[in-house]
Amino acid sequence: MNKKIILTIYTDGACSGNPGPGGWGVLLQYGSKEKTLKGGDPNTTNNRMEMMAAIKAIEAVNETYTGEIILWTDSTYVMKGITEWVHGWKKKNWIKSDKKPVVNTDLWKVLDKLNSQKNIQWNWVKGHAGVEGNERADELARQGLEEIRS
Numbered sequence: 001m002n003k004k005i006i007l008t009i010y011t012d013g014a015c016s017g018n019p020g021p022g023g024w025g026v027l028l029q030y031g032s033k034e035k036t037l038k039g040g041d042p043n044t045t046n047n048r049m050e051m052m053a054a055i056k057a058i059e060a061v062n063e064t065y066t067g068e069i070i071l072w073t074d075s076t077y078v079m080k081g082i083t084e085w086v087h088g089w090k091k092k093n094w095i096k097s098d099k100k101p102v103v104n105t106d107l108w109k110v111l112d113k114l115n116s117q118k119n120i121q122w123n124w125v126k127g128h129a130g131v132e133g134n135e136r137a138d139e140l141a142r143q144g145l146e147e148i149r150s
Contacts, residue, residue: 022049025136038143054111
């Protein structure tokens with residue numbers, strides 16, 4: 001029996017103050033293999049860190065990987081932004097329905113481009129609800145935040 005292995009990714013962001021120092025964390029799981037990533041920014045927002053986690057996760061996927069990716073985020077902003085809102089934003093030249101520019105356009109453009117290059121199934125997971133992958137991504141994001149502070 002040939003079982004297809006799917007790449008599963010958990011992402012999370014953290015911020016101390018909003019804006020303030022922030023961190024992002026990523027857990028990639030492929031079969032029995034795991035890889036973790038983390039980083040931070042001395043002056044950012046929580047939404048930017050949530051987006052950076054997703055961007056860094058997708059960038060870490062091997063260019064030749066064409067299989068399915070299941071990506072879990074606890075950010076409804078990222079989830080709805082990439083699966084729903086981005087289409088309208090692009091049609092309206094990155095202007096929202098209230099006629100104001102889309103916030104974080106720089107990161108949305110990067111995330112949209114990366115998303116178009118891979119077969120990603122976006123999923124939302126409730127944060128701090130005991131889901132192991134999400135909890136680990138959260139811990140990595142907090143580590144990224146602490147490393148920026150020190």
